[in-house]
Amino acid sequence: MDATPSATPLARKSAAGACTPSKSASPAARASSAAPPPTSTAPATRRTGRPGDRSGPDTCAHADLENRANFRAVAKFTRLILMSHRIPTFPALPLLLALAVTARAELATTKLDFNRDIRPILSENCFTCHGPDTNKRKAELRLDVKDAAFGKGESGEVAVVPGSLEKSELIRRITTKDKDDVMPPPKDHKPLRPAQVELLKRWVKEGATWTGHWAFEPVKQPPVPAVAGATNPIDAFVHARLKLEGLTPAPEEEKARLIRRVSLDLTGLPPSIAEVDDFVKDSAPAAFEKVVDRLFKSPHFGERLAVPWLDLARYGDTSGYHNDSLRDMWLWREWVVNAFNTNMPFSQFTIEQIAGDLLPKATIQQQVASGFHRNVMTSDEGGIIESEYLNLYVVDRVATTGVTWLGMTVACAQCHDHKYDPITQRDFYQVYAFFNNVPETGKDGVRDRNPKPFLKVPLPEQEKELQRLDGEIAGAQKAAEEFNRTLPEKQLAWEKETAQAAEPKGPVVRFTLDENGNGTSDTRQAVAATAHGESAFVDGTFAKGYETKGQGWLEYGDKFGFEKDQPFSVAAWVRPEAAGGTAFAKRDAGDAAPGWEIEFKGQKPSFYLVQKWPGEIIHVEAEKAVAAKVLSHLAFTYDGSGKAAGVQLFVNGAPEKLIVRTDKLAGSIKSAAPFRIGRRNADASPFNGIVEDLRIYGRALAPEEAASLTASALAALPPEQRKPEHKDPLQKAFFQKLGTNPGVFAKRVDDLKKSKAGVEKAMPNTMVMAEMDKPRDTFMKVRGAYDQNGDKVTAAVPAFLPQIPARADSKPLNRLDFAQWLVSPQQPLTARVAVNRWWAMIFGTGLVKTANDFGSQGEWPSHPELLDWLAADFMRDWDTKRALRQIVLSATYRQSAKAAPALLARDSENRLLARGPRQRLDAEMIRDNALAIAGILNPALGGKSIKPAQPAGTWEINEMSGYNYQKSTGADLYRRGLYVYWRRSTVYPSFVTLDAPTREFCVAQRAKTSTPLQSLVLMNDPVFVEAARAFAQRILQQGGADDPSRLAFAWRTALSRPPSEKERAVLDRTLQRQLATYSQDKEAAKKLASVGDLPKAPGLDDTQLAAWTAVANVLLNLNETISN
Known part of the structure; x- marks a missing residue:
């Protein structure tokens, strides 16, 4: 049963725009949210100790730490172990006691870091009521901004007075026993742990140093620590941290295991036995480097990297909502694979996917790339409210962009200011404005096809065929132009030559059709005629003519008879004034009368050879009619074969297709009847028209001879005497002589264009982004409701981040401006998010564990300096392969994945990187x-x-x-x-x-369950x-x-x-x-x-x-x- 119009969006809305604390928030914080986040962040993998698991038995109490332990403070880690209700067996107790002693010592000596130690406490426990959200803020107190936290609140008290515990209202409130004054309020069920209280007190006492949120600070490349033996900056940062933690790196992994690890990590495929053997035998220092470089050249590298990117892009082969109808977006998927394989700079990779369609002279592939944001789910349900779904699509694009490039839960600002990060609702809808100009509707209007805008894209073989056809079309057009350019000159020369050319030899008779109706035989003797009925001799166009006026005829006696085995031809200029009638005949009345006859069936010339009517005859008829009241040259030829196939008709010199009506001639056609012009006999249907230059030949004229009769007559006619109807036969005769004509060239071009159109019709299409000619107005949505407009806004980036400079042309900012801003040197998030994602792909967990949340609720980086070094290095050229290469070539990556029980207890998630990565495959x-x-x-x-x-x-x-x-x-x-x-x-x-996602929404990191x-x-x-x-x-x-x-x-x-x-x-x-x-x-x-x-x-x-x-x-x- 179809969903009601509101059911689908309401069901999806929690995923599209709900605000949910990240995985690093407290269980109480997570439980308070009724809806899942717009993106999915994976819980840590829980191993089950299956055969072959070389990480050792980690199903003890420490496994429960994977979602709760935070390694930003050893003290906190130790406290969680001691408070766990699942205490390990007694042999592990000395280790725990030792860790507790070490933690107390480090708690007293480790320098506090505001972002690492203090901001997470404030964010998790205080920002809900004293953070960025103006609608939820209490007592006009903000603890997310330094000036507000260090200034007077609504009560007149100062929350934080550096160096003074007594004067700091924050400290008084978190330590008071008064249930009415204590913070956080008991009703929130988020009490501070004693260790957190102690950290806040120590921070205030030591001067309350305040720094901006680490992820929002400009990316600066820190100096590489000087660490003995470290040849890779990554190793230097990791080994420096291990030294502080009192740990040592694991030895290098066995070569067979190492090549398998890197092969799977970079291509998703295992190595062959031959590849393993080659590597194991290769003792050269650069042996592993050679393997890595080979893998980067593999076409399967792009396929490997495409999978997590498709999760981010929420790629699917269906529309998602309602019927989950079929769509075709595989061309965009192919673009992603090719982009990774060709090592397209990540900056270009970003720009083309956000705004490839807006690039100057955008190529087909750049437009295909813009399909990133057409992967959004759409609906074709008839009963939906289109504006509601259109709003959903744009909201999803904003949320997806926020996670993919900013690592921020921007969707939490759809309905109100973000509770934890400095993203206002106005910020959200200003980014929304960048994506609100796609010419789409809420209901896509089609099923099992791509809704507009889409782009036809040739496949490689089609591209080659199109290139070939374009070349041939250009060549054919050029040939046609050249042919047409020289045509008049050539025709004039031909006309002169043709007018003087000798006529076909050997007519039996050529009728002068003078006033006596005479003709001239091949012996130059006159042939007398008798005129009957009302008719007239006229001055014709090409020679003297005879006009029957529909009544008269000429009769020549027993002349020009032929036998069925004798070839002959009859040629004349004929102007039919009315349909029907016999023009020429050597045959009398009666069914038994033999002979031959040329008759008009309507306007179609017919030719008869008759032994006995109607069964024993040859009867052929022209497929096309000749023009009425226009002088046309007709030439019937017969080859003496006794078959209809031996008859040909030439109209104005060109062969005409004949329809065989009867083909049953067996006996003689010899006739003693007189030859007549104008009718067969006195009682037969008369011909109404004019006859000029009638000739009879005792042989079958060749096609070129038949053509010359027309051509020579027309060519000899002075241009000023030529009528419009003369132009076409003259040109046809000329073209016949040439063996080609403009139509041939035009048809060639047309045929090639039709072939091209056929290829284009067969080309697949893919959805792309486009801009409306008239941009939509964008309004803030009151409480996120699609139909409740608030303030009108224009496109802009969040205010807390570096801004896009105003355009030189003063036009509003568009998606291309936004895309370029994402990868600008001033923008602090994109590079950090990208390298963290590559790190997570290789090591299982990013340097920032919360891959979708680099904000206040996100986790502090395990190695912040390393993250910034990698980000700054990446921004030099945005070279993805180079970034991954230095990761997998590091000694950190090449470590053995084996871990002793003590190390597992200390660092079950391998956040300190004291051993090599090991993770289940996707x-x-x-x-x-x-x-x-x-x-x-x-x-x-x-x-x-x-x-x-x-x-x-x-x-x-x-x-x-x-x-x-x-x-x-x-x-x-x-x-x-x-x-x-x-x-x-x-x-x-x-x-x-x-654990693959449904890809209904953007997924930053997959779950790894067992x-x-x-x-x-x-x-x-x-x-x-x-x-x-x-x-x-x-x-x-x-x-x-x-x-x-x-x-x-x-x-x-x-x-x-x-x-x-x-x-x-x-x-x-x-x-x-x-x-x-x-x-x-x-x-x-x-x-x-x-x-x-x-x-x-x-x-x-x-x-x-x-x-x-x-x-x-x-x-x-x-x-x-x-x-x-």
């Missing part, structure tokens, strides 16, 4: 990894989305409009997960289970079972001649490293058990050996294949296999 990569290991991955890049096998009936669960999941076929089944069809209401089931259902998917999902079967085939075909060799091959293929003896033994026992099982159950073996669409390799035993499939399934399920 959903798409888990599938890709399985297919690659199995040897069936289709590495083709780009193209439309594909539909691999999924449980039957999945789409039908949310079905509203009759869509059926049509599984792909052939090699498409095994393409990378990036290309899997993304239906937002019903995302590919295994991906959802493995559930039993995930294991079931990896064991039983059709794709993974088929991958296991394909892997088994590969093992049996490539792994060697015996089981030990095959086991080693299988292990190395899946994990890149050789198995230990213990691992080999376990795997061998598994194989033997499976062989025994399937030896007893041949039917089950046969079924498993043929599962999936991949053809079974010939010659493989079902029992062997089934057993090895089970072993392969185990290998694909190892925690180590699905981790990097």
Whole structure:
């Protein structure tokens, strides 16, 4: 049943614009929000100690610290451990006591940092009532602004007096026992912890140093610490921190594990055994660097980086709302992959996606790039309120831009000023104005097609074809122009030549049609005629003529008769004044009368050869009529074959198509009847018109001869005597002589243009951004309500950030100005957010854990100086590959991921980076990894989305409009997960289970959960079972001649490293058990050996294949296999 007009937006609104504290806020703060944030931030991964997990057992109480522990103060970390209700077993107690002692010492000696130690306390506990939101502010006191915090409040008291605990109202209020005065108020259920109170007191006592929020300060590159042995700035910052923490870096990872890690991190695919062997054998210092550079050149690098970017862009193959109708945005996805592969500067990458359509002379690909913000969900439901949905689309664009480039929860300012950050509601709608000029409607008006604005984009092969056609069109047009330019001169020369040319030889007779009606025979003897009826001899255009006036005729006696095997031709200038009638005949009346005849059927000339009427004749008729009251030259020729095919008609020198009415001539056509001009006999239908220059030949004229009769006559006619009807036949005769004409050239151009139009029609299209000719007015929305306009605003960036200079042309700011501002040197957030995202991709967690929130509620960076160094370095050239290269080439990245229990207890999340990264692969990569290991991955890049096998009936669960999941076929089944069809209401089931987002909204970081259902998917999902079967085939075909060799091959293929003896033994026992099982159950073996669409390799035993499939399934399920 369709949703009501208000149901869908209300259901989505919490996600589009609700204000929710970040994951680092207190549980009480998080619980107070009734709606999820507009973006998704992943909770920390909780490992389950599955086989192959080399991080050690971390399912003790410390695992619970992953969402609560904050490493910005050792004291706070220790206190959380001691307060935990799940105390570890007694052997760990000395470690905890030691940490507590260390924490007290560091608490007393560590210099306070306002942003790290004080602002988070104020933000989490005070800003709701004493922060940026003017509507919620109490007592006119602000604790987010220095001047306000250090000035007098509404009561006249000063909240913070540097150096004086007694005079600081803040300290009095947080330490009082009076329930009416204590802050935060008990009703808020957010009491300060004793350690937080002590930090605030110490801060005030030490002078209350206040600094601006770290993320909003200009990016400045700090000096690299001088650390012995550090050859990479990253290592220098990390090792300096480790030294302060009393920790040492882990040793470098084993080479086989390291190449697997970096291959998965940079391409999403495992290395081949050959690639592993080459690296392991290469002892050169630059061996790893060579591997990294090879991976950056791989086309799969772009695919790897595209996945998290598609999460941010909320990419989907459907519209999302209501019917979740189909759309085509895969061309934009292809642009993203290509941009990463070509290492497009991130500044350009940003500008083209925000405003590629506004760039001067924007290319097709720059316009395609602007589709970033057309990925927004849309609705085609008939009953919606369009202005409501249009508002939703723009709100989503603002929220997505805020998270993607600013790392800010700007959506919290949709309804009111932000509660924690200096983003006002006016700021929100000023940014909204940048995106409020797209020529779209709330209801997109189409289903299963892209709504406007969209752009047709040629595929590579179509691009080549268009280039070829454009070249040929240009050539054909040039040839036509040159032909037409020289045509008059050529025709004049031809006319002179033709007028003087000799006429065709050998007429039996040429009728002068003088007043006596005489003709001249080939022997130059006169041929006398008898005139009948009212008629007249006239001065014709080309010669003397005879006008029948519809009554008269000329009769010549028994002349010009032919037999059926004798060729002959009849040619004359004829002007029909009325339809019908016989123009020439050598035939009498009566059905038995033989002979030949030229008659007009209406205005169409017909030719008859008659033995006996009507059955034994040849009758042909012109397909087209000749013009009435216009002098035309007709020439019928007959080749003496006795067949209709031997008859030809030339009109004005050009061959005319004939329709065969009868073709049954068998006997003689010899006739003793007189030859007549004007009718067949006295009783037959007369011809009404004029005849000039009648000639009869005793042979069939060749086409060029027939043409010359017209051409020579017309060419000899002085130009001043030529009538309009003469121009066309004269030109046609000229063109026939040339063998071409302007029409041929024009048709060539037209045909090429039609071919081009056909290619263009077949081109796919993709949605793009565009600007309206007349921009929409933008208003603040009262409490965020779409239909409640407040103040009118114009486009601008948030006031607390550096502003965009006024345009030189005084025009209003547009999206291009905004896009350029995002990557300007003065803008402090974009570079920090970007490098933090790359860091999170490689290490699992960013230097700032809250990837979507760099504001007051976000987490303090684990290594703030390193973050700023990376951001400043990145801004030099916005080179993504260079930024990632220095990360993965660092010793920090190359560390072993193994961790001792003490280190896990101290730093379970590896925020201090004392060991190498280890994280579970994303959903798409888990599938890709399985297919690659199995040897069936289709590495083709780009193209439309594909539909691999999924449980039957999945789409039908949310079905509203009759869509059926049509599984792909052939090699498409095994393409990378990036290309899997993304239906937002019903995302590919295994991906959802493995924590892929729906992409209904922008997602900054995926969750990494560990559930039993995930294991079931990896064991039983059709794709993974088929991958296991394909892997088994590969093992049996490539792994060697015996089981030990095959086991080693299988292990190395899946994990890149050789198995230990213990691992080999376990795997061998598994194989033997499976062989025994399937030896007893041949039917089950046969079924498993043929599962999936991949053809079974010939010659493989079902029992062997089934057993090895089970072993392969185990290998694909190892925690180590699905981790990097």
